[in-house]
Amino acid sequence: KNQVEQSPQSLIILEGKNCTLQCNYTVSPFSNLRWYKQDTGRGPVSLTIMTFSENTKSNGRYTATLDADTKQSSLHITASQLSDSASYICVVSARDSSYKLIFGSGTRLLVRP
Amino acid sequence: EAGVAQSPRYKIIEKRQSVAFWCNPISGHATLYWYQQILGQGPKLLIQFQNNGVVDDSQLPKDRFSAERLKGVDSTLKIQPAKLEDSAVYLCASSFVDRNNYGYTFGSGTRLTVV
Numbered sequence: 001k002n003q004v005e006q007s008p009q010s011l012i013i014l015e016g017k018n019c020t021l022q023c024n025y026t027v028s029p030f031s032n033l034r035w036y037k038q039d040t041g042r043g044p045v046s047l048t049i050m051t052f053s054e055n056t057k058s059n060g061r062y063t064a065t066l067d068a069d070t071k072q073s074s075l076h077i078t079a080s081q082l083s084d085s086a087s088y089i090c091v092v093s094a095r096d097s098s099y100k101l102i103f104g105s106g107t108r109l110l111v112r113p
Numbered sequence: 114e115a116g117v118a119q120s121p122r123y124k125i126i127e128k129r130q131s132v133a134f135w136c137n138p139i140s141g142h143a144t145l146y147w148y149q150q151i152l153g154q155g156p157k158l159l160i161q162f163q164n165n166g167v168v169d170d171s172q173l174p175k176d177r178f179s180a181e182r183l184k185g186v187d188s189t190l191k192i193q194p195a196k197l198e199d200s201a202v203y204l205c206a207s208s209f210v211d212r213n214n215y216g217y218t219f220g221s222g223t224r225l226t227v228v
Contacts, residue, residue: 105153
């Protein structure tokens with residue numbers, strides 16, 4: 001069964017600190033993996049998209065890694081800011097006729113001053 | 114480039130009432146999706162259109178939910194009658210017809226509260 005699991009469910013960090021969010025997936029065949037940021041009351045916004053051949057991609061203070069062998073991804077946030085407080089959703093696209101996106105449940109990050 | 118437009122942003126209704134949401138996708142995006150996102154969970158696909166045809170509506174509660182995309186552009190999602198458990202954010206997304214789903218973009222969503 002195609003699944004995406006994220007950990008932790010929630011995380012509280014102090015402003016300026018770094019953090020890493022985890023994503024494990026069992027989607028096959030794999031097409032790509034993306035990380036979204038979702039502010040409260042808003043739609044998800046794409047941070048990074050990685051294909052099978054990419055193992056790291058950065059977007060400002062956000063760096064995503066992908067290990068296609070172990071089917072794991074991580075999102076590292078450097079020097080966190082209050083505006084980073086949001087839910088971060090890992091989404092995997094299946095390379096089949098459905099073109100479906102399989103969503104994780106997200107990690108809720110709270111950055112405190 | 115204009116994004117995916119949704120309206121209304123918020124809606125509060127009583128149970129057993131009906132409600133409709135509207136979505137206008139990015140120009141040129143043939144594929145349109147409606148998702149339901151319950152607080153603390155990831156989005157759940159309700160229905161996927163390609164142009165004006167339904168590709169997947171397997172998770173749409175068809176006894177109360179309906180959706181249409183008559184001209185292959187904008188779309189409406191209706192709930193009739195609403196239940197308390199329908200309280201959620203309803204997200205619309207659109208993309209090109211593309212195996213890699215590049216260009217996949219979400220709207221800001223409609224937050225529905227059923228009281």
